[in-house]
Amino acid sequence: MPRIAIAGFQHETNTFSPLPTHLxxxxxADSWPGLTTGDDILSVFADINIPIGGFMKATKxxxxxxxxxxxxxxxxxxxxxxxxxxxxKIVSGIANANSLDGVFLDLHGAMVTEDFEDGEGELLxxxxxxxxxxxxxxxxxxxxxxxxxxxxxxxSAIVIFREYPHLDMAQTGARAADLLxxxxxxxxxxxxxxxxxxxxxxxxSQATQAAPIRFIYETIPTLINGSVCSAxxxxxxxxxxxxxxxxxxxxxxxxxxxxxxxxxALLNRFLEIETQFEDNLVSATNAARMASSHKGSAPLVLADxxxxxxAGGSSDTTGLLRALVSAGCTKTAIGVFYDEAxxxxxxxxxxxxxxxxxxxxxxxxxxxxxYEAVFLVEAVSNGRFKCTGAMYRDCDxxxxxxxxxxxxxxxxxxxxxxxxxRFQCLDLAIFRHMGIExxxxxxxxxxxxxxxxDDFHPxxxKIVLVEAKGSHPCRLGSVAYKSLRDDVRIVPx
Ligand SMILES: [Zn+2]
Numbered sequence: 001m002p003r004i005a006i007a008g009f010q011h012e013t014n015t016f017s018p019l020p021t022h023l024x025x026x027x028x029a030d031s032w033p034g035l036t037t038g039d040d041i042l043s044v045f046a047d048i049n050i051p052i053g054g055f056m057k058a059t060k061x062x063x064x065x066x067x068x069x070x071x072x073x074x075x076x077x078x079x080x081x082x083x084x085x086x087x088x089k090i091v092s093g094i095a096n097a098n099s100l101d102g103v104f105l106d107l108h109g110a111m112v113t114e115d116f117e118d119g120e121g122e123l124l125x126x127x128x129x130x131x132x133x134x135x136x137x138x139x140x141x142x143x144x145x146x147x148x149x150x151x152x153x154x155x156s157a158i159v160i161f162r163e164y165p166h167l168d169m170a171q172t173g174a175r176a177a178d179l180l181x182x183x184x185x186x187x188x189x190x191x192x193x194x195x196x197x198x199x200x201x202x203x204x205s206q207a208t209q210a211a212p213i214r215f216i217y218e219t220i221p222t223l224i225n226g227s228v229c230s231a232x233x234x235x236x237x238x239x240x241x242x243x244x245x246x247x248x249x250x251x252x253x254x255x256x257x258x259x260x261x262x263x264x265a266l267l268n269r270f271l272e273i274e275t276q277f278e279d280n281l282v283s284a285t286n287a288a289r290m291a292s293s294h295k296g297s298a299p300l301v302l303a304d305x306x307x308x309x310x311a312g313g314s315s316d317t318t319g320l321l322r323a324l325v326s327a328g329c330t331k332t333a334i335g336v337f338y339d340e341a342x343x344x345x346x347x348x349x350x351x352x353x354x355x356x357x358x359x360x361x362x363x364x365x366x367x368x369x370x371y372e373a374v375f376l377v378e379a380v381s382n383g384r385f386k387c388t389g390a391m392y393r394d395c396d397x398x399x400x401x402x403x404x405x406x407x408x409x410x411x412x413x414x415x416x417x418x419x420x421x422r423f424q425c426l427d428l429a430i431f432r433h434m435g436i437e438x439x440x441x442x443x444x445x446x447x448x449x450x451x452x453x454d455d456f457h458p459x460x461x462k463i464v465l466v467e468a469k470g471s472h473p474c475r476l477g478s479v480a481y482k483s484l485r486d487d488v489r490i491v492p493x
Contacts, residue, residue, distance in 0.1 A: 002062050002184055005097045006041070007090045008052045008069035008106030009123065012144060014239040014312025015112055016479075017075045017471050018364035019422070023082040025072035029398045031423045032071050037089075041066035048395050049166075051140040052106040054173030067093030069106065073422045074312040083113040087123050095130040102136040102156075102180050103127065106173065109145020109160075110237040117242040117483075121150035128154055134189075138180040140172050144203070145234040148244040152194040156183055157252050160232035162217050164208045165391050165426070165454040179230050179252070190229070191256040193263035197247035197270045199489040200238045202474040203449045204305045204465050205277050212273035219269050223262045227255035231262050233270075239312060239472055241483045274491065281305070281467040281474060288323035290464065291332065291443040298461035299441045305449040306470030309338060310424030315447050316360035318371040319468030321416065324445065325371075328411045333436045334445030335417035335425045336399075343418045346403035347380040354408060359416065368469050375405035375416075378435065383419055385433040389455030392427050399423050404434040426451040428459070449474070 011021060027035045036044050042064070045053040052069055068089045072078070094103060111119030120139070127137065136156045141147070143161040152158065159175045161168055183190065201213075208217050216233055223231050231251040238245060249266035253259035282290075287302050294300040302320065309315035315338040324332055342357045349355055354376050361370035383399035400420025407414045417425075417434050425446040431438045438444055439459050446452045449465075449472070457463065465474075473479050476490045484490075 002101040004062055004102045005065040005094050005100050006104045007067040009086050010071035010108040011078050011111040012074040012108050013077050013112035015241045016239050017312035019075035021072050021075045021078045026070040030421045031397050035070040037068045041069050049170045051169050051173035054170030055104050055177050058174040058177035065097040078113040080114045091126045105139045109141035118148040118150055121148050124154035136183045138176045140176045144237040146236050146245045147248045160234050164206050165451045167390050190252040191259040192252050193260045194250045195263045195267040198487050199491050200246050200476055202476050204474040206235045207450045212276035216269055227258045228253035228262045241481050243483055280465050282464050284319050284323040284466055284468040287464050287466040288327035291329045292327040296461040299444045301444045301456050301460040301463045302466050304447045305465050305474050306472050307447050308449045308472050309422035311472040313470045313472040314363035315422045317469045318360045318368040325412050329443055330413040331442035332414045333441050335430055337418045338422045339418050340420040343401045343403050343420045346377045347401040351377055353377050364471050374408040378406050379404040387427040388429045389427040424448045428455050
């Protein structure tokens with residue numbers, strides 16, 4: 001029975017984000033569980049859609065040594081002390097687990113720290129220092145990983161989510177288990193190949209259900225056969241001004257030339273689709289105009305793609321809200337604003353009261369002003385509820401004090417959901433637990449880029465990706481990158 005140490009350390013770093021990332025952000029529960037150690041990992045992650053959960057389920061007969069799992073909401077580079085603290089727990093946990101046959105790490109792949117552009121590569125370097133170069137280390141990464149040559153070299157093998165929205169996180173953990181099993185049986189390293197794609201793709205153009213990215217992920221399964229046992233592609237996380245930002249592909253097998261050929265084929269697929277990306281963003285003014293004239297029987301869903309907290313946005317920009325009010329939109333609900341002060345005020349004054357408040361606009365140098373208005377407090381909660389969509393199904397989230405506010409305005413009818421912790425608006429339960437039935441709205445605003453699509457697409461008449469202010473840039477041509485590799489093209493601009 002293989003004896004395998006398991007750990008997780010997840011952060012998607014947006015180097016343009018105004019939100020800091022400290023140890024407390026890894027410790028607290030939010031959309032995912034808080035920092036978890038030891039045997040608690042076996043129960044906390046058993047049934048949720050997360051790589052370590054899928055890995056554990058696939059290896060229930062193995063002797064697992066759970067060490068630590070921690071994740072923080074995407075934001076600015078991880079503080080040195082947070083990184084060192086969690087990395088040290090992982091490294092010492094592995095060092096103290098005797099007679100290991102392997103290690104499984106549930107990582108994101110786009111972690112930048114105050115000291116290291118490649119947080120995961122640095123973690124692997126420290127682990128290799130104590131286990132040596134031969135112990136199998138299997139790593140699962142997010143679809144949005146910015147993979148460095150260092151990480152590729154130090155990991156025995158890497159598997160990556162193949163869906164955006166990420167419905168296959170647990171499934172990816174299970175693939176990691178299969179690959180680790182093969183590696184242990186083989187008793188020697190795989191042949192492996194890694195290629196970096198020479199252009200960036202904004203998250204707003206990365207949905208795997210849509211062309212042209214769909215063609216990449218349709219190709220992958222057709223390439224895995226014979227002497228090639230695994231291949232994957234990461235689409236990269238562009239709001240990271242680092243050398244190795246961008247998409248990449250990798251493959252593992254038993255024959256080097258066949259493995260190289262698969263990596264080359266996947267790289268070529270990326271090059272073939274490069275000219276097929278379209279400008280799919282609509283200005284907030286035009287989106288609000290569409291919203292005010294929307295007469296359909298199902299909601300028009302407007303995604304505030306550049307203020308997505310799941311990509312490091314502050315989730316409190318007011319551009320889309322302001323446009324919807326100006327256009328006189330009715331039967332409209334928008335979520336989720338991150339504003340702890342307003343959420344607290346509303347929960348203290350209570351349902352049925354009116355409050356004067358300055359909503360949002362609290363973070364970043366180039367921020368929208370707060371939205372100042374009188375609001376009617378329609379609902380309050382402790383922010384604890386269960387998600388119901390496929391991506392976060394059965395996850396117990398904890399967003400702190402929350403409220404649903406109705407803007408007191410004779411010319412519009414707009415409600416806003418406000419939370420005390422950031423959470424991407426990707427699940428219908430967010431609206432329902434605050435008393436808003438999303439299917440009965442004419443217009444829904446969501447601070448999300450792509451993840452909302454899985455739960456919201458079935459109830460939407462139409463989806464529009466809206467370009468308003470936010471610290472998650474999707475118009476990459478206007479980003480002042482300084483650190484990219486010389487050969488990286490910032491397209492589609
Ligand atoms: Zn992702």
